[in-house]
Amino acid sequence: MNDTGRFSARDTQEDQVAVTRSGKVRVAALVTGAGLLLTACGGAKVGETGGTASAGGSKGCGTFNLAVNPWVGYEANAAVIAHVAEKQLGCKVVKKDLKEEVAWQGFATGEVDAIVENWAHDDLKKKYIDDQKVAVSAGPTGNKGVIGWYVAPWMAKKYPDITDGKNLNKYASLFKTSESDGKGQLLDGDPSFVTNDAALVKNLKLDYKVVYAGSETALITAFRQSEKQQKPVIGYFYEPQWFLSEVKLVKVNLPPYTEGCDADPAKVACDYPPYELDKIVSKKFADSGSPAYTLVKNFTWTNDDQNLVAKYIAEDKMSADEAAAKWVADNPDKVKAWLPTS
Amino acid sequence: MTALSATRGVAARLPARRYLIALALAVWAAGWALLRGHDTFALGGAELTPLHGALNEAMDAVDDSRNSNPLFLYFINYIRLFIDQAVTAVQALISQPALGRPVPVLGWLGVTGLATAVALLYGNRKVALLTAAGFLSFGALGLWQESMDTLALTLTAVALSLAVGIPLGIWAGLSDRFNRLVTPVLDFMQTMPTFVYLAPLTLFFLIGPASATVATMIYAIPPAIRITAHGIRQVSSDTLEAGTSLGATPAQALRHVRLPMAKQTIIVGVNQTIMAALSMATIAALIDAPGLGQTVLKALQTLDVGTAFNAGLAIVIMAVVLDRVTSAASRRVEVQRRAGRLRTTRGRRLEVAGVLGVAGVLAYLSYTYVWAAEFPVAANAGPYVRRAADAASQWVQDSLVAYTDAVKNLLTNQFLNRLEALLTGTPWWLVTIVAVVLALLVGSVRAALVTAAGLLLLVLLGLWQDSMVTLASTIVATVLVMLLGVVAGVWIGRSDRADTVLRPVLDAGQTMPAFVYLVPILGLFGATRFTAIIAAVVFAAPVAIKLVAEGIRGVSPTTVEAATSAGASTWQLISKVQLPMARSAVTLAASQGLIYVLSMVVVGGLVGAGALGYDVVAGFSQHQLRGKGLAAGLAIVVLGIVLDRVMRAATQRADVAAHGGPHHK
Amino acid sequence: MTAPSVAERSAPDTDVPPILSVRELWKVFGPKAESVVGSSLSRKELKEQSGCVAAVRDVSFEVRRGEVFVVMGLSGSGKSTLVRCLTRLIEPTAGEILLDGEDVRKADERRLRELRRHRMAMVFQHFGLLPHRCVLDNVAFGLEIRGVAKQDRYARAREVVGLVGLNGFENSYPDQLSGGMQQRVGLARALAADPEVLLFDEPFSALDPLIRREMQNEVIRLHQEVGKTMIFITHDLSEALKLGDRILIMRDGEVVQVGTPDQVVGAPADDYVRDFVSDVPRSHVLTLRWVMRPPQPGEPLDGPELGPDVVIRDAVHAVLSAERPVRVTDGGQLLGVVTSAEILEVIAGKAEG
Ligand SMILES: Nc1ncnc2c1ncn2[C@@H]1O[C@H](COP(=O)(O)OP(=O)(O)OP(=O)(O)O)[C@@H](O)[C@H]1O
Numbered sequence A: 001m002n003d004t005g006r007f008s009a010r011d012t013q014e015d016q017v018a019v020t021r022s023g024k025v026r027v028a029a030l031v032t033g034a035g036l037l038l039t040a041c042g043g044a045k046v047g048e049t050g051g052t053a054s055a056g057g058s059k060g061c062g063t064f065n066l067a068v069n070p071w072v073g074y075e076a077n078a079a080v081i082a083h084v085a086e087k088q089l090g091c092k093v094v095k096k097d098l099k100e101e102v103a104w105q106g107f108a109t110g111e112v113d114a115i116v117e118n119w120a121h122d123d124l125k126k127k128y129i130d131d132q133k134v135a136v137s138a139g140p141t142g143n144k145g146v147i148g149w150y151v152a153p154w155m156a157k158k159y160p161d162i163t164d165g166k167n168l169n170k171y172a173s174l175f176k177t178s179e180s181d182g183k184g185q186l187l188d189g190d191p192s193f194v195t196n197d198a199a200l201v202k203n204l205k206l207d208y209k210v211v212y213a214g215s216e217t218a219l220i221t222a223f224r225q226s227e228k229q230q231k232p233v234i235g236y237f238y239e240p241q242w243f244l245s246e247v248k249l250v251k252v253n254l255p256p257y258t259e260g261c262d263a264d265p266a267k268v269a270c271d272y273p274p275y276e277l278d279k280i281v282s283k284k285f286a287d288s289g290s291p292a293y294t295l296v297k298n299f300t301w302t303n304d305d306q307n308l309v310a311k312y313i314a315e316d317k318m319s320a321d322e323a324a325a326k327w328v329a330d331n332p333d334k335v336k337a338w339l340p341t342s
Numbered sequence B: 001m002t003a004l005s006a007t008r009g010v011a012a013r014l015p016a017r018r019y020l021i022a023l024a025l026a027v028w029a030a031g032w033a034l035l036r037g038h039d040t041f042a043l044g045g046a047e048l049t050p051l052h053g054a055l056n057e058a059m060d061a062v063d064d065s066r067n068s069n070p071l072f073l074y075f076i077n078y079i080r081l082f083i084d085q086a087v088t089a090v091q092a093l094i095s096q097p098a099l100g101r102p103v104p105v106l107g108w109l110g111v112t113g114l115a116t117a118v119a120l121l122y123g124n125r126k127v128a129l130l131t132a133a134g135f136l137s138f139g140a141l142g143l144w145q146e147s148m149d150t151l152a153l154t155l156t157a158v159a160l161s162l163a164v165g166i167p168l169g170i171w172a173g174l175s176d177r178f179n180r181l182v183t184p185v186l187d188f189m190q191t192m193p194t195f196v197y198l199a200p201l202t203l204f205f206l207i208g209p210a211s212a213t214v215a216t217m218i219y220a221i222p223p224a225i226r227i228t229a230h231g232i233r234q235v236s237s238d239t240l241e242a243g244t245s246l247g248a249t250p251a252q253a254l255r256h257v258r259l260p261m262a263k264q265t266i267i268v269g270v271n272q273t274i275m276a277a278l279s280m281a282t283i284a285a286l287i288d289a290p291g292l293g294q295t296v297l298k299a300l301q302t303l304d305v306g307t308a309f310n311a312g313l314a315i316v317i318m319a320v321v322l323d324r325v326t327s328a329a330s331r332r333v334e335v336q337r338r339a340g341r342l343r344t345t346r347g348r349r350l351e352v353a354g355v356l357g358v359a360g361v362l363a364y365l366s367y368t369y370v371w372a373a374e375f376p377v378a379a380n381a382g383p384y385v386r387r388a389a390d391a392a393s394q395w396v397q398d399s400l401v402a403y404t405d406a407v408k409n410l411l412t413n414q415f416l417n418r419l420e421a422l423l424t425g426t427p428w429w430l431v432t433i434v435a436v437v438l439a440l441l442v443g444s445v446r447a448a449l450v451t452a453a454g455l456l457l458l459v460l461l462g463l464w465q466d467s468m469v470t471l472a473s474t475i476v477a478t479v480l481v482m483l484l485g486v487v488a489g490v491w492i493g494r495s496d497r498a499d500t501v502l503r504p505v506l507d508a509g510q511t512m513p514a515f516v517y518l519v520p521i522l523g524l525f526g527a528t529r530f531t532a533i534i535a536a537v538v539f540a541a542p543v544a545i546k547l548v549a550e551g552i553r554g555v556s557p558t559t560v561e562a563a564t565s566a567g568a569s570t571w572q573l574i575s576k577v578q579l580p581m582a583r584s585a586v587t588l589a590a591s592q593g594l595i596y597v598l599s600m601v602v603v604g605g606l607v608g609a610g611a612l613g614y615d616v617v618a619g620f621s622q623h624q625l626r627g628k629g630l631a632a633g634l635a636i637v638v639l640g641i642v643l644d645r646v647m648r649a650a651t652q653r654a655d656v657a658a659h660g661g662p663h664h665k
Numbered sequence C: 001m002t003a004p005s006v007a008e009r010s011a012p013d014t015d016v017p018p019i020l021s022v023r024e025l026w027k028v029f030g031p032k033a034e035s036v037v038g039s040s041l042s043r044k045e046l047k048e049q050s051g052c053v054a055a056v057r058d059v060s061f062e063v064r065r066g067e068v069f070v071v072m073g074l075s076g077s078g079k080s081t082l083v084r085c086l087t088r089l090i091e092p093t094a095g096e097i098l099l100d101g102e103d104v105r106k107a108d109e110r111r112l113r114e115l116r117r118h119r120m121a122m123v124f125q126h127f128g129l130l131p132h133r134c135v136l137d138n139v140a141f142g143l144e145i146r147g148v149a150k151q152d153r154y155a156r157a158r159e160v161v162g163l164v165g166l167n168g169f170e171n172s173y174p175d176q177l178s179g180g181m182q183q184r185v186g187l188a189r190a191l192a193a194d195p196e197v198l199l200f201d202e203p204f205s206a207l208d209p210l211i212r213r214e215m216q217n218e219v220i221r222l223h224q225e226v227g228k229t230m231i232f233i234t235h236d237l238s239e240a241l242k243l244g245d246r247i248l249i250m251r252d253g254e255v256v257q258v259g260t261p262d263q264v265v266g267a268p269a270d271d272y273v274r275d276f277v278s279d280v281p282r283s284h285v286l287t288l289r290w291v292m293r294p295p296q297p298g299e300p301l302d303g304p305e306l307g308p309d310v311v312i313r314d315a316v317h318a319v320l321s322a323e324r325p326v327r328v329t330d331g332g333q334l335l336g337v338v339t340s341a342e343i344l345e346v347i348a349g350k351a352e353g
């Protein structure tokens, strides 16, 4: 491109000489400056001061691929398990931030060893545990999942009978919004969960319209604003959830769950069943005899335990690892019970 | 072609078209009043049609063929390996511990030095300063490593996108047939929501950098191809002919005439590719792409606006730095030539050697010493930014909510609900007939055919009603975008001061991940369709504004002068001269605005828009809804293509009317 | 008044073979172009019936070595199409183009490129310069693509830049030059390849009148210096008359007349041409040959002597100041006489009988 420069007319050549000269001066200045910098500074060299790259890999634990699903409760489980696996079993833990579906796929591709808080997902269980046989259950986490319809505490206080599902129609007009076609608005949940809400509204003959909030963020914001602005909101929510320690939502009771009352999704007219949250591991991992597998299998704790760690993360803004370290330090006995016996 | 000109003739003979349009709308309204609720294909959130089930099974079948299909075994696996290696190499260089060291090869000092050197050598002093400040601010926000991860992934994806996109763009620029072939594919790539293919992608490219890079590339390649092709095409035919008359071979004409003359435009393409790639940073984090996106998503789990904003700010800064440097690079030669100081080869070599020498020294320092490798913790101003953003978000939510609620209710009840009622309440066949007739009246026979095919496809996909709900929001959002685009665009186009002040705001609107501001706008407007519309407008308006401003600035000064000397008032000048003359820019703004709005449909699904966006999100989250999610993604693509084609046909018709005859292509 | 026959005027140097000869050339734009060739329908009828435009129809002419051959006609008459057909920038539909006896239409890609690189070069109305290259690189472009070594092509380019008077602007870029200077670059680029034939497509119509005149003189000078054959397209009659050795007039794609400037002015082939030339000051174009008359008996034949090809304007003084009729002689042979009456008739612009 610049070969044209060589053929410049006389006057521009003079310019160029000037440019070149000033260029030289500048280069000289820069190089001396840099040299000064080099000699003037010293300090610790990389690699001298401790901090080797990898700590784990010893004691035959190897690498432990732990899926981390995007909600705080899960992160609490994962943080504590990862902390124990790393510090007490010497594993190299690789956390992978994944949505559930992708995490399950990871069993098939061999990239995920464990999911440590699973909410039912019967279809995925069928596909990966029963059909493809690449995953196995590793037992419950000890956490009890509750799903249902909730209102903010101020509403429960002001309208005490609202917690009985039978009275919902009485309050339908309270919940009217721009989205609900003149009916009451029932804010439906995070798309990750299978909901029966539309069928429930129909079968319980409620004067409500289901509006899809679309994300946990949207649900939490709605409830938070409801409590703060005293704005009526009723919607789908679940426990354990860190937000409940900020605003203690109150559950609305629908006709109680009985075995099989939700068999036909179109005809369902009862509350959601209680969930036993469980852990899923890859078949390969289960057969590997890794101490990390034993840890995952033995791991159980209560809703309160999880809520505490979740609170450290969500409200006290600790990093997941700090939160886990704190809880582990405070609960050595519980942790001991999870460790391999040898 | 003959059919086209025949109808043009017919259309010209018909009584004023506007009466026919009014008639069609009246028929629609009457149909709505009489037949409300019939044949509207309502489908609940978790309900499926047989097609959705079939799609589900088809996707499963593809998944399962993963280990037997030679395409995957021999082709995709190697691509994956290659991309993985490429990303890992860049990460080792700037972001992840490498070579058995606890830190990457280059620390903050080295990376900042190198980036500044590149900006200086290819841009100018101003952007070099900006680059240095930008990179230092990554450290100052406490996000050095995250930023470098994002940068590594973005740069790799951009490099690969350009390696694929520019040659294809050149091809599309040279060959009409290839251009026709590739255009719908690009439309598809740009409007198909990422969520639809994110999960399947990880099956083939596995969890990790390769999947994230491929997902990013799918979104970032189209602008590279389109803009390159445009650049190649717009090369003046006079110059090309001169080349041919001198006996240039096609290859020589490409190398010496087309490419150099299209260079500036191609760099604009590079620029847009970078922006598109960066806008995927957050979504790629859903499949474990490291970097700032992770920080944003993590923060969102606890509704931590401050932290999300902090990371979003880093993304915006990165976008602005990359944008300014590439733009400066494209203007560099031009600017120097005008200043009359194009350097000699020798002068340039000295300069390069000097600058690189200094950068090399900095790189060496950052390789060797801890202080230059790890950004000093003491300089972390992140917490302040976080607290300030938190406070601002809190204040906005608490104090503005009374007004915003009223605005939301007004607009929703007056416009959105009515439009939606009309679209969803009328039988599908009536909507289809009216839409086809309208497409015929404002556009062309082709547009009408596309409309008919598209709407029937929506019915087949089993998502008629959801599509109509999404369509209503999309139309309202696009109208708002264009209102803003024209008003702000004219303002910016006429005032350099407004341009200087507003441009960073526009850049921020375009590149700040929507996830960052979802919480405050959810607080203000609740989980509603209106919130989704606001998010779409925030994202799409900057593009429209920039394009309109560009068009206004492009109006020849002579014409403006002539109008002013004829005594036109400012308002007359704008409405009678500048806007009409910038019409093609306004059209482009509308079609780009539309595409951007559509690309936010899924984000809308996350904040209460329901319909197609929600279907896609749910399909990404629930295994049994995968097929429906795919169908919803297709429906979004169909909506995009139909709206785009009708809009284009309408402008073409307007052009023809304005120029008093058909112009040759 | 008797007009000399065309044959008489174009008689000289017919024995030299023409450098370019075009026979029955057709160019039809549109579908099924071939089928239109030979049609005798008018352009308008053709357009209505077949949707085709016959831009060039049945054009034949010959250009002699060293001649400036001007093609002129109104806008849309097919001049640009014709000149582009000569190097097949536009592919002709039918006919024959012989360059030094070689049929251009039969040349394959490669041969055609050779031809464009070495034998015919073109100057364009809108210059067609490469904006990203400086003057020198623009001029050297033709040499570059035919693979001339850098040293040699720059040496040649400098030479040509000097020839067109652009010394000192070698490193300027096109957008830093005025229109006239840009066209000089276009001219230099065409000259650089040292072609046998130079084609000009309305090269000066984008320039203002003063610059245009200057450039016309430049072309005349160059023609004298390098003696190239030139085919020059224009719609400006005065330009055609000034530059052309011979002029071809086109209308709606067809040839209306071919002849020397004075033939065109003195003996327009039809009303179209007559209209065209009606504003031309005839005394500037016509020669004594066109106004002389046989001596009348008894007229004194001892007046001053002038040649038959002297332009009237130049003879005015001699004729008016002579007391006796001026004798028009060619090689001592008396062709006729001219008196002030004939001269005044032309100057007063009496319509031709
Ligand atoms: N590519 C084309 N396709 C169709 N028609 C064409 C094309 N190029 C030229 N024509 C038609 O051919 C005719 C001759 O055009 P041409 O450009 O040769 O005229 P011209 O004499 O050079 O006019 P001008 O003085 O305006 O340059 C015109 O009627 C024009 O419309």
Ligand SMILES: [Mg+2]
Residues within 6 Å of the ligand: C079, C080, C081, C202
């Ligand atoms: Mg022309």
